[in-house]
Amino acid sequence: MKVTLKVFRFNAETDYLPHYDTIEMSIDPRDVVLDVLNRIKWEHDGSFTYRRSCRHGICGSCAVKVNGRSTLACKERMVDMIELFGNELTIEPVSKKRVIKDMVVDKADFWKKYETVKPWLEAKIDEHPTMENIIPPEEAEKLEESDYCIQCGCCYYACPVVEVNEEYLGPAAFEKAYRFTADVRDYAKKERLEIVDILGQGVWDCVKCYECAQACPKHIDPIGKITKLHNQIFEEGVAKSNVATRHAVGFKKSIEKHGILDEGHLVAYSEGIGVLKHVPEALEMFKKGKIVMPWNMPKSKNLDEIKKLVKISSTVKF
Amino acid sequence: MSKLRYALYTGCTARESTPELLKSTLAVAKKLDIELVLLDEASCCGASHLQDFDDFLSLVLNARNICYAEKHGLDMVTICNTCQLNTSMTKLRLDENPELKAKVNEKLEEVGLVYQGTSNVRHFLYALIEDYGLNNLRKKVVKPLSELNIAPFYGCHNIRPSELHHHFNRSKENPYNPTSLDELIEALEGNSVDYEHKNKCCGFHVDLQAPKTSNMLTGTAIADALDNNADVMVTPCPLCHLNLDVKQKAAMKTLGRDLPYPMPVLHLPQLIGLALGCTPEELGLKHHVTEVPV
Ligand code: SF4
Numbered sequence: 001m002k003v004t005l006k007v008f009r010f011n012a013e014t015d016y017l018p019h020y021d022t023i024e025m026s027i028d029p030r031d032v033v034l035d036v037l038n039r040i041k042w043e044h045d046g047s048f049t050y051r052r053s054c055r056h057g058i059c060g061s062c063a064v065k066v067n068g069r070s071t072l073a074c075k076e077r078m079v080d081m082i083e084l085f086g087n088e089l090t091i092e093p094v095s096k097k098r099v100i101k102d103m104v105v106d107k108a109d110f111w112k113k114y115e116t117v118k119p120w121l122e123a124k125i126d127e128h129p130t131m132e133n134i135i136p137p138e139e140a141e142k143l144e145e146s147d148y149c150i151q152c153g154c155c156y157y158a159c160p161v162v163e164v165n166e167e168y169l170g171p172a173a174f175e176k177a178y179r180f181t182a183d184v185r186d187y188a189k190k191e192r193l194e195i196v197d198i199l200g201q202g203v204w205d206c207v208k209c210y211e212c213a214q215a216c217p218k219h220i221d222p223i224g225k226i227t228k229l230h231n232q233i234f235e236e237g238v239a240k241s242n243v244a245t246r247h248a249v250g251f252k253k254s255i256e257k258h259g260i261l262d263e264g265h266l267v268a269y270s271e272g273i274g275v276l277k278h279v280p281e282a283l284e285m286f287k288k289g290k291i292v293m294p295w296n297m298p299k300s301k302n303l304d305e306i307k308k309l310v311k312i313s314s315t316v317k318f
Numbered sequence: 319m320s321k322l323r324y325a326l327y328t329g330c331t332a333r334e335s336t337p338e339l340l341k342s343t344l345a346v347a348k349k350l351d352i353e354l355v356l357l358d359e360a361s362c363c364g365a366s367h368l369q370d371f372d373d374f375l376s377l378v379l380n381a382r383n384i385c386y387a388e389k390h391g392l393d394m395v396t397i398c399n400t401c402q403l404n405t406s407m408t409k410l411r412l413d414e415n416p417e418l419k420a421k422v423n424e425k426l427e428e429v430g431l432v433y434q435g436t437s438n439v440r441h442f443l444y445a446l447i448e449d450y451g452l453n454n455l456r457k458k459v460v461k462p463l464s465e466l467n468i469a470p471f472y473g474c475h476n477i478r479p480s481e482l483h484h485h486f487n488r489s490k491e492n493p494y495n496p497t498s499l500d501e502l503i504e505a506l507e508g509n510s511v512d513y514e515h516k517n518k519c520c521g522f523h524v525d526l527q528a529p530k531t532s533n534m535l536t537g538t539a540i541a542d543a544l545d546n547n548a549d550v551m552v553t554p555c556p557l558c559h560l561n562l563d564v565k566q567k568a569a570m571k572t573l574g575r576d577l578p579y580p581m582p583v584l585h586l587p588q589l590i591g592l593a594l595g596c597t598p599e600e601l602g603l604k605h606h607v608t609e610v611p612v
């Protein structure tokens with residue numbers, strides 16, 4: 001089968017701008033992307049540079065992007081890529097702005113953020129155990145496979161918030177934090193939750209785009225873990241009152257009162273005095289009939305049912 | 319084709335800050351002879367924020383909304399990507415987990431309801447494509463949009479996570495290269511603009527706590543559409559619409575880009591309605607902060 005590859009090339013030591021090599025190649029559709037990278041190096045240009053080590057989808061070093069999709073080169077079959085995108089494929093590093101050479105990126109920021117959440121177990125371990133330390137299956141299940149993360153960074157480099165906010169810890173660090181906050185043996189749950197509860201760096205800045213869930217080659221669902229961290233922050237009483245936490249709580253209050261949201265009131269409740277900065281915007285919206293006045297606020301039919309359900313089904317206090 | 323009937327879950331935004339979305343949806347349904355039964359009993363889906371606070375409560379409330387579609391014996395359609403995400407995610411979790419379903423039903427029974435799992439939940443966009451069909455839609459076009467370069471903005475929660483999307487829709491959208499909106503634009507004889515940010519996030523969900531992030535993402539999408547000569551953007555999500563339309567000036571300012579011309583941002587049914595010959599009034603085109611020249 002014939003494919004046309006556009007391959008990103010850049011050497012930070014010598015090049016001012018990157019360029020793309022166009023290579024036509026006949027491939028065996030059963031090949032994985034890494035086979036193709038090898039052939040580019042062996043048959044096209046020996047200076048072509050990429051990382052790989054295990055060839056079994058467990059070391060995380062071979063992550064690249066194919067047509068914008070983050071992927072482990074050693075795991076992803078060409079036939080699936082062709083089915084998704086056709087036979088014109090663009091191969092790029094996971095992050096163009098961090099490139100050192102061709103597919104190789106500088107992961108320093110990734111590792112620094114990863115360390116922030118203390119990626120190790122904090123537990124009293126018997127140095128001379130007489131028997132295995134057994135965790136019941138239902139406790140192990142709570143990890144929801146978060147211990148399968150191979151730190152490939154696919155989710156991190158796919159995350160749009162990482163691109164625009166340097167402080168933001170990003171999905172891989174959060175998923176790692178959850179790996180320990182969900183572990184019954186860990187003593188540092190609150191400490192970790194406090195680290196991820198900070199505005200700017202923490203879980204409240206996630207835009208909920210699901211790019212990380214889509215990108216993760218191990219199907220770990222980092223955004224799912226982020227939601228769990230949100231839940232734990234409330235459950236453990238770690239949540240500070242700020243615009244993000246009040247925003248979440250405000251939904252319950254609004255639903256209880258009207259069934260549907262009182263959008264204006266929700267903004268005011270979340271922002272507190274900061275709501276004043278929205279006045280110019282609110283005026284523009286008002287002029288266009290985009291603001292409902294409190295006395296016209298619509299309510300759901302059968303509101304009593306909703307009130308009752310909120311009362312009997314709420315599991316969290318704040 | 320027998321008459322199509324759906325239970326319409328409007329969500330909150332179409333009843334408040336984007337009244338034009340509800341208006342134009344009803345106008346388009348009327349033109350296409352699709353019957354929409356409004357679920358006035360429904361509550362807010364939690365918009366992915368209630369879920370952060372109280373997951374179980376959000377499951378109960380979303381299940382209750384679906385119960386009302388089931389009572390009518392109809393599939394539910396949504397007109398907001400985030401409503402679609404939260405409703406369909408609830409449905410999938412309950413359908414796959416009998417224990418959880420039983421726990422939720424225990425609460426619902428207290429108000430005389432039972433969640434069964436009989437109604438499908440899809441965004442109006444995919445109901446149109448899958449049930450009405452683009453060929454049938456093409457036949458209804460009276461004002462082709464051939465003069466317009468239209469940039470589709472898909473919005474995250476309709477296309478990601480793809481497992482969820484694929485579970486509920488026959489059109490298996492590729493989240494890295496979605497095509498449904500492009501195909502719909504072509505069916506209306508418009509020119510769909512291909513641009514990198516069409517499947518990216520607008521940042522709406524952090525608008526309050528991280529306005530800079532939100533503005534950067536919105537601004538980048540608008541700038542990308544502008545750079546690819548779009549005359550107008552269209553989105554199936556009212557939350558994306560609020561960012562792209564209401565926050566347009568602020569977003570471009572944060573991005574540090576001047577707008578050579580304001581970019582009108584249409585709701586999906588507004589665009590369809592234009593091609594079907596609905597009037598600007600029927601489509602609520604005067605409700606936009608970034609004016610729509612008609
Ligand atoms: S869902 Fe959140 S963490 Fe995941 S990619 Fe999007 S913004 Fe980043």
Ligand code: SF4
Pocket residue numbers: 148149150151152153154155156171172175215216217218219220222
């Ligand atoms: S969560 Fe998935 S994508 Fe992210 S670093 Fe771990 S294995 Fe890679």
Ligand code: FES
Pocket residue numbers: 051052053054055056057058059060061062063072073074075
């Ligand atoms: S080479 Fe180790 S994950 Fe691909």
